[in-house]
Amino acid sequence: MNKLKRGIAGLFIFLSACSQAAMARDISVVHSGNWPPYAGRDLPEQGLAIDLVTTALKRAGYSPQVRMASLTQILEGSKTGVYDVFATPWYTMDRDQYLDFSQPYLESSIRFIKRKDSPFEYSRFDDLEGLTIGVIENYAYDEDFNRSTAIKKVGAGTLIENLRKLIGKEIDLSLDDELVLRYTINTSLPYSVATLEILAKPLVVRGVNIGVSRKNPDHAKIVAGFNEAIADMKEDGTYDSIVQKHKAYIDRPASP
Known part of the structure; x- marks a missing residue:
């Protein structure tokens, strides 16, 4: 009898799952x-x-x-x-x-990245004045950052292009979402892991x-x-x- 009850119960569970999937x-x-x-x-x-x-x-x-x-x-x-x-x-x-x-x-933290041999530390927006920063064209980083004329921004088509410029000392900083930075470095530029440093303070944190x-x-x-x-x-x-x-x-x- 117990086996019969268990079998019937199992059948009901199966039919319920099928019904939910169909719905x-x-x-x-x-x-x-x-x-x-x-x-x-x-x-x-x-x-x-x-x-x-x-x-x-x-x-x-x-x-x-x-x-x-x-x-x-x-x-x-x-x-x-x-x-x-x-x-x-x-x-x-x-x-x-x-x-x-x-x-x-999810949260998207937009962070700056520099060469490890650079003494630069980011604590406030004014710290960026006079620096050359590699950006991706038409990327909506942050309204104040995008509008600023005190920062020299050099456009590129991809993050990898900016990271290569950074490694080659053509720019002082670049920036992107932290996970995007980590993934791109690890998969596309693994030799630069010991060369580049993602800064702790984000420019902005956005919700996804x-x-x-x-x-x-x-x-x-x-x-x-x-x-x-x-x-x-x-x-x-x-x-x-x-x-x-x-x-x-x-x-x-x-x-x-």
């Missing part, structure tokens, strides 16, 4: 595919941010369909409702007009959110479900497990 609603999730280690075509689970986002959306009852597009396409598609969820936007007042933002699920198209009639419900799922993931250890999984390759230098 999961498809939802399109888009990212640029070129912000490693947060998002990248060839990264495990397409990157740290995408892993967190898709896991949370699944917990909230959705079936995320992940695709990649250029930033211009993503923003235009979000305005028209072509895409439901932009996985990795920074908040701006302009974007808030057409994207419903979640609470931040999801942005749900306001054209989706359920945008508020999607945001609320995502926020709740992230909170639950932090409570039960799933969040930390995902972060540690990605940090394992972010912090592992490639063979020179």
